[in-house]
Amino acid sequence: MNEGDIKKQEHKQKTKIFWVILTILGIIFISRLGSNSNNNNSFNPSTQATSASNTDNENPLEVINWKWGQNEYGSAEIIGTVKNNSGKEISYAQVEFNLYDKQGAQVGSAMDNIDNIEPYGTWKFKALVTDDSNVRSAKLVRVEGN
Numbered sequence: 001m002n003e004g005d006i007k008k009q010e011h012k013q014k015t016k017i018f019w020v021i022l023t024i025l026g027i028i029f030i031s032r033l034g035s036n037s038n039n040n041n042s043f044n045p046s047t048q049a050t051s052a053s054n055t056d057n058e059n060p061l062e063v064i065n066w067k068w069g070q071n072e073y074g075s076a077e078i079i080g081t082v083k084n085n086s087g088k089e090i091s092y093a094q095v096e097f098n099l100y101d102k103q104g105a106q107v108g109s110a111m112d113n114i115d116n117i118e119p120y121g122t123w124k125f126k127a128l129v130t131d132d133s134n135v136r137s138a139k140l141v142r143v144e145g146n
Contacts, residue, residue: 061082063095064082079125082143083123089118095142099138102134102136112127
């Protein structure tokens, strides 16, 4: 073999190694995307929901349920349903939660909003928790609309 053939063979081996490493990294990346809902070890909030009933007779909106969830990127969110208990359209609605750490100190808030809830309609909300590293519980603060 001459020197040119040896260099071509070395180049082929380096190219082969490059593609093997790239394939392995791709498989690792894809597998991490598929398991994102299980890899957020720091997030383990209380699943106990606070009362969701609406005590304000003037407000036709009611949070009928809510629970913890995680979106496709592994971020925590509070998901639930709001019901419009009136025969009128609600042009704007918002739901708000306070977020607490394990000592009970407030460490943030989460909210979602929507336009145009139909009369007697329901809205499935998702309130994103932007930094869930210290969050251990949440409390429904308000649901309001006009």
